[in-house]
Amino acid sequence: MIKKVITTALFAATLTACKSTPPADVSLMDTPSVRYKLPLDRAIDIRFNTYNRCVNSGSSGCGKYDNIKLAQGKDSILVERRVHNGIAGSGAVFSIDKKTERTEKATIVTYQPVKMSSYHEGLLFSFGIPKLDITNYLSQSxxxxxxxxxxxxxxxxxxxxxxxxxxxxxxxxxxxxxxxxxxxxxxxxxxxxxxxxxxxxxxxxxxxxxxxxxxxxxxxxxxxxxxxxxxxxxxxxxxxxxxxxxxxx
Missing domain, CATH: 3.30.530 (Alpha-D-Glucose-1,6-Bisphosphate; Chain A, domain 4)
Structure with a gap:
């Protein structure tokens, strides 16, 4: 009977560990913005770094992936850095406002970080929240x-x-x-x-x-x-x- 109770408890704990924790928001309004000064006489397509790579592999395959994804809108972008094992992982999502202003000599595009939301998928063997210097990231395009x-x-x-x-x-x-x-x-x-x-x-x-x-x-x-x-x-x-x-x- 005791063995059955322990087995049931472990199974329930495993199910609980698979759930995602609610996102935790951190304000980034005090983070310095990054501005791009673009010429008026040609179109410039600014690209930011995205990737998906294996950072830890073994005989059974890759055990840890590291990736950055990007979603762009007209006035905002989302940058997500995520580490995972192919199924569950942890991540940080950065919300960034984008403002475009045209002057007599140039077009100025300003990227202002607004907030960072972090999450965990699974408490059992979960990965730590990956770090990303968002100002440095936005500067290296x-x-x-x-x-x-x-x-x-x-x-x-x-x-x-x-x-x-x-x-x-x-x-x-x-x-x-x-x-x-x-x-x-x-x-x-x-x-x-x-x-x-x-x-x-x-x-x-x-x-x-x-x-x-x-x-x-x-x-x-x-x-x-x-x-x-x-x-x-x-x-x-x-x-x-x-x-x-x-x-x-």
Whole structure:
């Protein structure tokens, strides 16, 4: 009889452990906002980092996953960081207000963290609430740009300039794309560090008139600078100036 009571009690406890705890809200209104200064003459698609990766695996498969998901609306975004075992886990969900203002010289997009809600799924062997520096996360985005530069030199000479003056891109650089973990796998990618950004560029050169045309497809990854401002306009200008210097060297 005692054995039956103990078995029943353990079974009931296991069922209780599978339930989710109610979300606990923490205000983030005092958290610094992150602003993006965008040019007026081109559309810029800001992408934030999302991923789903195994961080602890064994003979029976992956025992712990870590992932970040993102949902964007017109005036707000939700960022969720979650750790789980494939079924149950724990997470933190950040609610962020998004405000867009157009001025005479630029478009200013402001991201203001509002609150963080945390949850546990299962009390038995549950994971701790994962941490995320939301200001740093919002500051480290990626955006793409494409432009062309004409040169008086041949395609071979221009390509040689890039090989000589620019660093080859690391294959570990990951491009933020939805539902993929895109990594670099092409020979003609180059990397340069600028003030406030790291830039990876695919350089293509073609014969053009008496010289050549250089087509640049760049992925820019912004950095946390402590100012709360990501000046996309200034970064794009620096990228184009850097490429022009190499092309005309």
């Amino acid at each position: 990626q955006f793409k740009t494409k432009f062309e530069v004409d040169s008086d030199y041949s395609s071979q000479s221009v390509k040689a300039n890039f090989d000589r003056l620019m660093q080859k891109a690391s294959r570990d650089f990951r491009i933020y794309e939805e539902n993929t973990n895109s990594k670099l796998d092409l020979e003609d990618y180059y990397m340069v560090d600028l003030d406030g950004a790291q830039v990876v560029m695919l350089i293509e050169t073609f014969p053009y008139r008496d010289g050549s045309k250089v087509v640049v497809n760049a992925v820019v990854q912004s950095k946390e600078t402590g100012s709360g401002l990501v000046d996309v306009s200034a970064i794009l200008k620096s990228v184009e100036e850097k490429v022009s210097q190499v092309v005309k060297s």
